[in-house]
Amino acid sequence: MKKIADRASEIFSLKQAPLVHCITNDVSIETVANTLLYINAQPIMTNDVREFSELFKHTSSLLLNLGSLSKEKESALLMAAKKAKAKKKPFVLDIVGVTSAPIAFYLSQQLEKYKPNILKGNVSELRAFCGLKVSGRGVDSSEFDQTEEGMEELVKALKQQDSSITYLATGKKDLIVSKDETWVMENGVKKLQQFTGSGDLLGALIAALLGEGFDNLSAAIFALSYLNICGEHANKKLTSSNGLADFRHETLNQLSLLSVTNDNWFNQVKGRKQ
Numbered sequence: 001m002k003k004i005a006d007r008a009s010e011i012f013s014l015k016q017a018p019l020v021h022c023i024t025n026d027v028s029i030e031t032v033a034n035t036l037l038y039i040n041a042q043p044i045m046t047n048d049v050r051e052f053s054e055l056f057k058h059t060s061s062l063l064l065n066l067g068s069l070s071k072e073k074e075s076a077l078l079m080a081a082k083k084a085k086a087k088k089k090p091f092v093l094d095i096v097g098v099t100s101a102p103i104a105f106y107l108s109q110q111l112e113k114y115k116p117n118i119l120k121g122n123v124s125e126l127r128a129f130c131g132l133k134v135s136g137r138g139v140d141s142s143e144f145d146q147t148e149e150g151m152e153e154l155v156k157a158l159k160q161q162d163s164s165i166t167y168l169a170t171g172k173k174d175l176i177v178s179k180d181e182t183w184v185m186e187n188g189v190k191k192l193q194q195f196t197g198s199g200d201l202l203g204a205l206i207a208a209l210l211g212e213g214f215d216n217l218s219a220a221i222f223a224l225s226y227l228n229i230c231g232e233h234a235n236k237k238l239t240s241s242n243g244l245a246d247f248r249h250e251t252l253n254q255l256s257l258l259s260v261t262n263d264n265w266f267n268q269v270k271g272r273k274q
């Protein structure tokens, strides 16, 4: 952890301004694009497959997010994953909605075959993905899926998945399961779950770090911890007159501020390797 901490102060803002091609949901698309700009990455949000060949010449990494799916988006996601694998571009797959949407669920299984670097979702989505019993509905996770036994069951199930992929399940505690290592991370505040798109923008942060050249596990740990510590700092700044919209705004502000005002932010990480 010490070696990682020494490097952490230098990560944000990104040095190489990676170009991140995002195919993402219509709900949080603007927040996702701005998140990338705030950390000195470059977003491009396009679903038009006619542009992909030209675009791929410059793309550093991709975010493929299954939220607000359509037939057209489904084709674009499949094409992008296929091209990413062929051209060896790193990508994040965010399996938004698989808890409740059978078409998204089937698509997530197809896209996994193209070997995303990171396959992420909230705890309920990852449980559904692994075929475990799920209480979550829609795009949000349920606390009933996050009991100690439930989390242990999920770790076991994730270890049975594709060992070339790093899996991230977000919630009160976050699980990161890769071939050799399992991490349980504990930063963040509940309010992060109470604005839409916090998971979507986390996917973009991870994709940006992959585009910058970080390995899968480091990209997942750095991005997750950075966002969650941004949330913690935002929460501390609120008074009783501030609502959730203020919290969201301040969390987004912190994305460009935290690494400047707290070059030791990584010392605030709470997490352990299992």
Ligand SMILES: Nc1ncnc2c1ncn2[C@@H]1O[C@H](COP(=O)(O)OP(=O)(O)OP(=O)(O)O)[C@@H](O)[C@H]1O
Pocket: 096, 121, 122, 123, 139, 140, 141, 170, 171, 172, 173, 174, 187, 188, 189, 190, 191, 192, 193, 194, 195, 196, 197, 198, 199, 200, 201, 202, 224, 227, 228
């Ligand atoms: N109860 C909680 N306590 C602390 N941190 C949390 C909590 N719930 C979520 N988080 C953090 O918020 C971020 C988003 O996780 P969440 O599970 O809410 O994603 P999501 O459901 O995919 O979000 P969305 O679909 O709205 O984009 C993660 O960094 C996670 O660690």
Ligand SMILES: Cc1ncsc1CCO
Pocket: 025, 026, 027, 028, 067, 068, 096, 097, 139, 196, 197, 199, 200
């Ligand atoms: C609310 C919602 N519906 C589809 S995508 C999305 C944003 C959370 O990922």
Ligand SMILES: [Mg+2]
Pocket: 094, 096, 121, 122, 139, 199, 200
């Ligand atoms: Mg999500």
